[in-house]
Amino acid sequence: MSFIVILGVLxxxxxxxxxxxxxxxxxxxxxxxxxxxENSDEAKL
Known part of the structure; x- marks a missing residue:
């Protein structure tokens, strides 16, 4: 059971x-x- 829990956490x-x-x-x-x-603003600059 703990092995499954460890796999889930990983x-x-x-x-x-x-x-x-x-x-x-x-x-x-x-x-x-x-x-x-933002991209259009950079293009204007």
């Missing part, structure tokens, strides 16, 4: 970590999709 930690990494990756490479207003 899965949650990995899920949160990879989700955070994916969000950072998207924010870094897809400003156009996430923040169109």
């Amino acid at each position: 899965a949650i930690i990995l899920f949160l970590f990879f989700r955070e990494q994916a969000v950072r990756y998207l924010e870094k490479n897809n400003h156009m999709i996430l923040n169109p207003t």
Whole structure:
């Protein structure tokens, strides 16, 4: 039973970590999709 609990906790930690990494990756490479207003302001400058 404890083995299953440990696996569940590890899965949650990995899920949160990879989700955070994916969000950072998207924010870094897809400003156009996430923040169109910011990208247009940068284009004006």
